[in-house]
Amino acid sequence: MSIRHILLGLLAGGPSHGYDLKRRHDDRFPEARPLAYGQVYTTLQRLVRDGLAEVEGTDSDGGPERTRYRSTEAGTRELAEWAGQIAPPAPFVTNEIFAKVVVSILSGGDPDAYLRAQRAAHMTRMRELTAVKTAKGADLASVLSADYALNHLDADLRWMTTTAARLTTLTAEVDSA
Amino acid sequence: MTTGTAARPGADLRMAWLLTRGSDRREWWRIGLTAFGAALATGIGLAIAVLNSLDGYHSVSFGSGLLDSASDRRNVSLVMGLLLVPVLGFLGQCARVGAVHRDRRLAALRLAGAGPWQVRRIAALESGPACLAGSLTATALGVPLLLHLWARPTVLTWTGIALVAVAVPVLGAAVGALSLRRVVASPLGWVRRVRPVWGPGRTLRAVSGLLGVAGLLAGLSAFTGGPVRLTLGPPALFVVVLLVGFATVSLTGTAARRLGGALASRAQSPALLIAAERLRDDPWAAARTHAAVLLVTVVGAGFVGVRQVLLETLHTMRREGTLGTDMAYYTTGIDLTAAAILVALALTVTGLAVGTVESLATRRRGLAAQVAAGVPHRVLARALLLETALPLAPAVAVAGLGGTAIGFWYASLAAHGTGTGLPYAALLVPVAVYAACLLAAATSLPLLRRSVRPAELRHA
Amino acid sequence: MTIKGDPTVPLLEGLGLVKAYGPTKALRGASVRLDAGEILAVTGTSGSGKSTLLHCLAGIVAPDAGSVSYGGERLDHLSEKRLSELRRTEFGVVFQFGQLIPELTAIDNVALPLLLAGLPRTDAHARAGEWLERFGVRGQAGLRPGEMSGGQAQRTALARALVTGPRIVFADEPTGALDSLASEQVMTALVRTARESGTAVLLITHDAQVAAYADGEARMADGAVVPVGVTA
Numbered sequence A: 001m002s003i004r005h006i007l008l009g010l011l012a013g014g015p016s017h018g019y020d021l022k023r024r025h026d027d028r029f030p031e032a033r034p035l036a037y038g039q040v041y042t043t044l045q046r047l048v049r050d051g052l053a054e055v056e057g058t059d060s061d062g063g064p065e066r067t068r069y070r071s072t073e074a075g076t077r078e079l080a081e082w083a084g085q086i087a088p089p090a091p092f093v094t095n096e097i098f099a100k101v102v103v104s105i106l107s108g109g110d111p112d113a114y115l116r117a118q119r120a121a122h123m124t125r126m127r128e129l130t131a132v133k134t135a136k137g138a139d140l141a142s143v144l145s146a147d148y149a150l151n152h153l154d155a156d157l158r159w160m161t162t163t164a165a166r167l168t169t170l171t172a173e174v175d176s177a
Numbered sequence B: 001m002t003t004g005t006a007a008r009p010g011a012d013l014r015m016a017w018l019l020t021r022g023s024d025r026r027e028w029w030r031i032g033l034t035a036f037g038a039a040l041a042t043g044i045g046l047a048i049a050v051l052n053s054l055d056g057y058h059s060v061s062f063g064s065g066l067l068d069s070a071s072d073r074r075n076v077s078l079v080m081g082l083l084l085v086p087v088l089g090f091l092g093q094c095a096r097v098g099a100v101h102r103d104r105r106l107a108a109l110r111l112a113g114a115g116p117w118q119v120r121r122i123a124a125l126e127s128g129p130a131c132l133a134g135s136l137t138a139t140a141l142g143v144p145l146l147l148h149l150w151a152r153p154t155v156l157t158w159t160g161i162a163l164v165a166v167a168v169p170v171l172g173a174a175v176g177a178l179s180l181r182r183v184v185a186s187p188l189g190w191v192r193r194v195r196p197v198w199g200p201g202r203t204l205r206a207v208s209g210l211l212g213v214a215g216l217l218a219g220l221s222a223f224t225g226g227p228v229r230l231t232l233g234p235p236a237l238f239v240v241v242l243l244v245g246f247a248t249v250s251l252t253g254t255a256a257r258r259l260g261g262a263l264a265s266r267a268q269s270p271a272l273l274i275a276a277e278r279l280r281d282d283p284w285a286a287a288r289t290h291a292a293v294l295l296v297t298v299v300g301a302g303f304v305g306v307r308q309v310l311l312e313t314l315h316t317m318r319r320e321g322t323l324g325t326d327m328a329y330y331t332t333g334i335d336l337t338a339a340a341i342l343v344a345l346a347l348t349v350t351g352l353a354v355g356t357v358e359s360l361a362t363r364r365r366g367l368a369a370q371v372a373a374g375v376p377h378r379v380l381a382r383a384l385l386l387e388t389a390l391p392l393a394p395a396v397a398v399a400g401l402g403g404t405a406i407g408f409w410y411a412s413l414a415a416h417g418t419g420t421g422l423p424y425a426a427l428l429v430p431v432a433v434y435a436a437c438l439l440a441a442a443t444s445l446p447l448l449r450r451s452v453r454p455a456e457l458r459h460a
Numbered sequence C: 001m002t003i004k005g006d007p008t009v010p011l012l013e014g015l016g017l018v019k020a021y022g023p024t025k026a027l028r029g030a031s032v033r034l035d036a037g038e039i040l041a042v043t044g045t046s047g048s049g050k051s052t053l054l055h056c057l058a059g060i061v062a063p064d065a066g067s068v069s070y071g072g073e074r075l076d077h078l079s080e081k082r083l084s085e086l087r088r089t090e091f092g093v094v095f096q097f098g099q100l101i102p103e104l105t106a107i108d109n110v111a112l113p114l115l116l117a118g119l120p121r122t123d124a125h126a127r128a129g130e131w132l133e134r135f136g137v138r139g140q141a142g143l144r145p146g147e148m149s150g151g152q153a154q155r156t157a158l159a160r161a162l163v164t165g166p167r168i169v170f171a172d173e174p175t176g177a178l179d180s181l182a183s184e185q186v187m188t189a190l191v192r193t194a195r196e197s198g199t200a201v202l203l204i205t206h207d208a209q210v211a212a213y214a215d216g217e218a219r220m221a222d223g224a225v226v227p228v229g230v231t232a
Helices: A003-011 A018-028 A037-049 A073-084 A096-106 A111-134 A140-165 A167-176 B009-022 B025-053 B070-095 B099-111 B116-149 B155-178 B181-185 B200-224 B226-266 B270-281 B283-320 B327-362 B364-372 B377-414 B424-442 B445-451 C050-057 C080-089 C106-116 C121-134 C150-162 C180-197
Strands: A053-059 A066-071 C012-021 C024-034 C039-043 C065-070 C091-094 C168-172 C200-204 C216-221 C224-226
Touching: A003 A018, A003 A037, A003 A053, A003 A066, A003 A073, A018 A037, A018 A066, A037 A053, A037 A066, A066 A073, A096 A111, A096 A140, A096 A167, A111 A140, A111 A167, A111 C180, A140 A167, B009 B116, B025 B070, B025 B116, B025 B155, B070 B155, B070 B283, B070 B327, B099 B116, B116 B155, B226 B270, B226 B283, B226 B377, B270 B283, B270 B377, B270 C106, B283 B327, B283 B377, B283 B424, B327 B364, B327 B377, B327 B424, B327 B445, B364 B377, B364 B445, B377 B424, B377 B445, C012 C050, C024 C039, C024 C050, C024 C065, C039 C050, C039 C180, C050 C065, C050 C168, C050 C200, C080 C091, C080 C106, C091 C150, C106 C121, C106 C150, C121 C150, C150 C168, C150 C180, C168 C180, C180 C200
Parallel strands: C024 C224, C039 C200, C039 C216, C091 C168, C168 C200
Antiparallel strands: A053 A066, C012 C024, C012 C065, C216 C224
C-alpha cells in the first residue's frame, strides 16, 4: 500500500494541509489502519523532495500555522501512472496461518484446535465487519471496504475448512519429510 | 460427429430400457395406463375391422339381429368409432403423467450429445412398447373370442386385425415422438415454463372454419342423397365430434381464464384465491380434460332424452301393432349405445383423476413448502377441488342444457300423434357427470396428504 | 399459544435430537438453543444435518428421539393442526426456493398468511403492501414469482415470513441461489427487520459471509452440533 500515492490522490482534489489529509484519508478508507500524523508529514516532505508536490503557502486562521501542499504536474503524472498499474496478484504467498499449522505439527501441538480457534476469531471479526456494513446509514465506502475484508476473511475460512479436513494427510507428509 | 448418426436401434432400445427401468414409480403408472388405453383402442379397432370385413347380409348369432345387415353394422361401428374419441383423450392424459420429468431427462440426453433424431427414437421406443403390450393383450383376448363366435373368418378379417394390431403401437410411438418436438428442439428444454403459443384465437378460428366445411359437407350429402351420405357420413361425424372437442377445449380454456381472472380479484378465501389464480395461469390444463367431460355430457344428456322418446314411441307402436321387427332389435341397439356412453364417461372421469393426480405429483415440492409454512391441508385440498369444480360448473350446465335440448327437439319431432312426454330425465345427466368429476378429483386427496410430506423439502 | 418474554426460559430449545431417513442418520443427538431476538447461524458442510435440524425445530418433522420446546412447551405434545397453526402464526419460514406459490402474485403470496388468519382481502393487501415496501419490492407487487429475479423473489418470501409478526423466522439457505449482491440485500433486509421487531432468526447456511450476519454460530458436523472453538 503506497501512502505516497494515496496522499497524491487526495491532493488531486485541491491543495490541502497535513491534518486535513489525514482526516480525509480516514473518512475515505474507513476500515483501513488510520494514518499517523508523523507518517503524513514525513511522506509529504518526501513528495516535495522528489518534486511531486510543493508547498503552496501557510494558513493560520487563529490557530497554529499549517502548511498547505499541492500536487505538481510531475505528481499528477506519477499518480495517473500508479492508478493505472495493476496490483501484482499475490507475488509471494505469506500465509501465517499455514506456517502456524506446520509449526504446530512439527512441535507436536494441536493444529486442529488452533484452526478451530482461528476460525472462531475470523468469524468474530466477520461479524464485526458485517455489523459495520448493515448499520443504518452506512455509506457505500464503508460497505465496500468491509466487503473487501470480508471476502478475504472468507477465503481464509474456506482454506482453513479444507485444511482441517486434510490434517491427517498433512501431518503424515510433514512428519515423513 | 458423424459416427452416432448411423441408426443403431439396438443401442437406442437399450438406452430407452435403461431410462425407463431407472425411473420412478410414476413412469410405471404411465406405462400401465398407456397400455390400458392402447388395449381399449385396439379392442375397438378390432371390432370395427371385423364388422366391416363382413359383406352383405349375414345372420349373426348374437346382438338380436343388430349386426345382420350391412347398414346396421356400419352404424354400430360408427358408435364404436366415436368411442375412440374419449380413448384418445385418455391416452393423451396418460402421456402427460411424468411429462415434466421425462422432458428434462430427454433434454439432458440432448445436452449429453444425443442428436434430435436419436432422442426422438428413444422417446418413441419409450412409448411404443407400452402401446404394443396393450395392443397385443387386446389382440390375444380378441382373437379367441372371435374364433369362438365365428368359425371361419375371412382373409379380409385377418388382414384388418393385423393392421389394427400393428397400427396402434406405431401410432402411439409416433405421437410420443411428436409430443416431444419442443424438447428435441432445445437441449435446455424447460418446456413447461413456455406458455403454449396456440391460444384460443387461432385454434378457434381454425376449428370453426373446419366445422363450417364439415357442416357444408353434411348439408351437401343430405341433398345428394344415399351413397354420398353413406360413404362420407361416419368419418365426417367422427371428424365433427373431434372438432367440437377442439372447439370445447378452446372455449373452456378461455372461459376458465376469464373465470379465474374474475374470481382471483374478488376472492376472500385463500383456497378460492389459489384455485382461481391457478386457472388464470394455466387454463389449458383444465380445458384439455374438461373437453371430454363436456362431450360426454352433451352426448349423454342427448341420448337419455332420445332414448326415452324412442322407447315410448316403440312401445306405442308395439301396442298398435305397427312395429316391423322384434323389439329386442331396437333395445339392443339402444343398450349398446348406452354402454358405449358409460364407457366413455368412465374413461373421461379416469382421465380427469389421472390429470389431477399428475398435477399434484408435479407440484408436490411446492405444496410441501406451503404445508411447512403452516398452510393447512384442508385449504390446499379445497383449492384442489375448486380448481376442478369452478370451471366445470358453468360448462357442464351449458353442455347438459344443450344435450337436453337435443332430447326435447327429438321429442317434438316424435310428438305428433303419440303422447310422448318431454324427457326431463336428461337434466339429471349433467348433475351426475358433475358429481362423478368431483369424485374423480377427490381421489387425489389421499395423495395430497401422503405426498405433501416435509421429506419432500430435503434438497436432493 | 403466546410466549411471554421470560429470560430464564429459552425461546426455542432442541435437546438430543435424532432423526433418520431410511439408512441415513441425518441427526445424531443435536442440541441447540435460541433466545428471544437472537439471530443464530447454523453452519456446516452439506449433509451435516442442518436442514433436518431446522425441520425438527420448526415442528415440520417429528424427531425420532430428543425433544423440541418452544417457550417451555414441548412441540411433540401438540397435534398436527396446532403445529400447523403455530408455524403459520408464531413462526415464519424461508427456504432456498419453493415457498412462494408460483401462480399467485407477490402481493397475494405475502397476503396469504393473513387471509388464512381470516383477514379481509383488502386489509391483507394493505399490510402485505407495507411489507413489500419494507423489502423494496413494492414495484413487483403484481408479478408472479417466476417473473421476478431470484433476489426479488427471496425478499418477497421474507415479507411473507414476517407479515404475521412471528417470534422466530426459520431460514434455510435463503440466499443459496443468489449472487453475492442479491444475497447481501436479502440478508441486510432480514437482519434489520428482525432486529427492529425483536424477531429471533435461525439461519441455516454453508456460507461464512452469510453466517456473519448472525449474532452467534452453531456449527454442525455428522448430525450433531460441535464446539465452535475458543474465541481468542
